[in-house]
Amino acid sequence: MDVIFGNLDLWGEAIGNTLLVFVFGGIIALVLGLIVGAMRVAPVPVARAVGTAYVNIIRNTPLTLVFFFFVFGYPVLGLPKLSNTVLGILAIGIYTATYVAETLRAGISTVSVGQAEAARAIGLPFGQVMTLVVLPQAFRSVVPPMMSVFIALLKNTTVAAGFSIGELAALRATINDSHDRPGSPMEVLLWVAVVFVVLVLLMSWLQRYLENRWRIAR
């Protein structure tokens, strides 16, 4: 227990940083994923091609390499200086956006064409076809896989530890490199693992709750 109460300040900072990367990375992923997902189902062939290229390239690149590009590569370009945390958030956001885009696309493809055709047949304009018929159905089938994407995002924040961003997985180095801090690497890492298990369980509980809440009675 010393490892927690002796380093309470560091734990608070580490969990704060993990959540910071998670929340802002998640926002970037959602916004960018929405745009790329829309491009991938757009009636414009060029937009579809760009979306497909983006998803295929980024999804087949290890996240560690995306981090490498941003954290080590960005400063070389001589652009305004950004902190490692900001660059890490950008990297994880751009990486996760591809998964968000694919989830959205899969969700839209679960709605049968007949639904939209029927809506158009009774004279609904595009906006109402979307907001009243297609999106409510797609949304429900998107929620569980989207939560899985965000659980993966939470676990992926640990990669930031390799790029001197002081979050949970980096805590071992912080505690063990200062000599007067209590706790062996094993203890620190086991507690980090426990924190992640708790956070992931919390999110999968939320996933199940939302799935049940928004389930359609057919």
Add this chain to the structure above:
Amino acid sequence: MSSVLYDVPGPRARRRNGILTVLTIVVVAAVIGFLAYRMAATGQFSASKWYVFTFSAVWSQILEALGNTLAAFALAAVLSLVVGFALAIGRLSDHSWVRVPVTVVTEAFRAVPVLVMMMLLYYGLPSIGIKMEPYWAVVLALMAYNGSVLAEALRAGIEALPRGQREAGYAIGLRKSGVMRLILLPQAIRSMLPVIVAQLVVTMKDTALGFIITYPELLYYAKLLSSQQGRPILQSAFVIGGIYIVMCLILSGIAKWLEIRTRRSSRTTPFPQVTRATIAAHEITNTQVIATQFDAGPGSDSRKG
């Protein structure tokens, strides 16, 4: 072509699509152009930045690093398949003393990030007197994580099979192991093959995490290269990144090809698609209907089920 999202475009929609096409091209060209301009302005295209890649020694070391990546991937892939099968079968066991611990282990392995697992093995174990090579830390962590993910995929595949399959197996006198080995697993593996290969792509990508615990794989070598003469940071990232993307694209291509192949052959032979609807449809089998009728006794024509 009409889709869920839009109808066949009329003249106005076609004009709008034309504008969107131009807009997309302009935005994408602007982003790429800006990056290329910054790279040119900071001299990223100059010969000195690419100089290290003219040495054959560098390339033989890249090949060596690629060998290290592939060695970790190959062993991790094989081991995670083995562990995946073991955990899947354990989770489906009839004995709760097998099922419960296996379920807990699977869920725990799935919830802990791979990198934390690698760090536990590499930095954590020396605290209790076990020294582990980075190679084994990478392989074992990948094995634990991907094994439990594959176990879940296999379990889903087995549970999605029509219950009649299992019952037919028992009816012709097979034991539990025979039903699993001869009837359920072959079908589950076939329907889950795309998922399994997709997970192998993830394994391949996750070997790059070994970089953080100093396993000398491709990305580690990229970091090493970027401190060489001329500091070719972006250049080595591009070269190594290209290698990763090609390897993963090959694996993804195999996954896609398998998916198309299974879908095509499923049209000729009726093959269960893993959906919630199929699970629901097979909730009650003929055998159960007969059993409930038998329970109700002869003479009663109440059809339960």
